[in-house]
Amino acid sequence: MESLPSADKAGAALYRHYLRRKRLAVAVTAAVVVAACLLSLMAGSSDLSLGDLLLALVGRGTRQTSAVVWNVRAPRLFAAVAVGASLALSGCVMQNVLRNPLASASTLGVSQGASFGAAVAIVCFGGGTQINAGGASAALSITNPALVTTCAFLGGIATTAVILLLSRLRGASPSAMVLAGVALSSMFTGGVTLVQYFADDVMVATVVYWTFGSLGRAGWGEIGLIAALCFLAFLFFLRRCWDYNALEGGSHTAKSLGVPVNFLIPASMAICALLASVSVAFVGCISFIGLIAPHIMRRFVGNDYRFLLPCSALCGAALLLLSDVVCRVLVPPVVLPIGALTSFLGAPLFLYLLMKRRGFS
């Protein structure tokens, strides 16, 4: 290699310093998640001190403390982290491959498609719930999670397939794809209503409650599945982070840099649909996390997917953890539906981000 002037070594050193700042941003976001985890563990009807919590976490707490932490609060916490990270990752990658800042599982109709699939499974295929004694919300349980999840996934992937087909075959513009997503959302929402119309009261209550979203619904097995999928998808996305960076310059530029665009876009969309659909299947519709988490982090780390992917996943986890805390502490002992709260708080936050954006474009 020819010797390069010292100015180039200095330029490279400056860039390495800049990268260290980006890594610091990832570390700070991770610290926020840890803080949100502790807050989530502490929030609840049983007054537990931080010391009690930490003892219980390392297996040295009292039986009661351990039971509260490991049976009640920890599953919610892990569900929030896994689902928040899944939705944010899927939104982040969808926004990239569709070249559309509005893309996310909820705005492109993937969540609604998954909801429709789940509603069909609950009402038509007997994957529904049994109502036991007590309040309706306490008695809900999916009797056939595999069926509901499969149907939810198929609903989500069908939406994705239609959007992909539109973009590939008809050369749909980004705005046309969002409009297609709006149309599909509307169609699936109508579909859920139709399914409910022919169901009995109990089934209707079940479907309605199911679509509210609840982090308490997922057991350790489901959480493990979501977390494993999220981790594998994260590895795939991170391995391809330079490809996503190249796609930011448009598909022609990406192809010229050796990116297998024709494989990457459908593969990424399918993985995003899988992540979003499985999350929706287990915890119900949770909107806006997938849309706003990547946008929040773009303000700090830009569009460099080496950093944006981990930061978005962490931000999604933190947002869902904090939303869950708000749900639990706002009107105790009632736990508000998480999906409603993320939409309620997410929309103003999104508007704020939109206004702050350079050029408002």
Added chain:
Amino acid sequence: MIEVENLSYAYGKTAVLSDVSFSAGDGECVAILGNNGVGKSTLVTCVNRIRTPSSGTICIDGEDAFALSRLELAKRVAYVAQKNEMSRVTVFDCVLLGRKPYFGWTAGDEDLERCADMIRRTGLSHLQLRSLDTLSGGELQKAMLARALVQEPRVLLLDEPTSSLDPSSQYGMMELVRQITKERGLTSLIVLHDLNLALRFCDRFLFLREGRAFCCGGPEVVTGETIESVYGIPARVAELDGRRVAVIG
């Protein structure tokens, strides 16, 4: 060097390029000229297989471009698009993308230093950590050119590299392209609309008309008759201070 033979391309059933053949040697800048919609951009995007031609062959330094993997092709052919999307990444990040065909998970020291070298040569050192979406049109074009050049290509494809630039930036950009083309012995294919920029900076000229190569050759092919036949407007080519200039109308 690049040799293109009988290249054809069609959008559906509409033929855009028909049997285009030309060749260019090392260190040559080739201007691709013709009216809007005649297939100039399609031609350059066929060369690096962004579009797949329906027939024809492309050889780069004697190698069949269609036999190469996309990654191998990216090490031989670099491309700067007509319109560049401005993402919120720094100039250095953008230029580093050009090294992507060469590294796996992450860029090494050599990659970073080659980028710093090219950023310096394109006069962007003071902007290297600035976001692309804050750059002027000229600065953005230079960043894109730097990204293409760190790919260390044998063939450089530039689709209207001067379209959004003021006259001073146009000359600066073309001078830089010409200089690097000569220095590295590249072959640069440049889609241009400005005949005088082409005459000033290019060695060979490929005129396209109705999807076919109307003529290809050195400065001698740029005549009033050629321009009139290709663009459909009266023109003449005259000598001014020892330089050939095209006068339209």
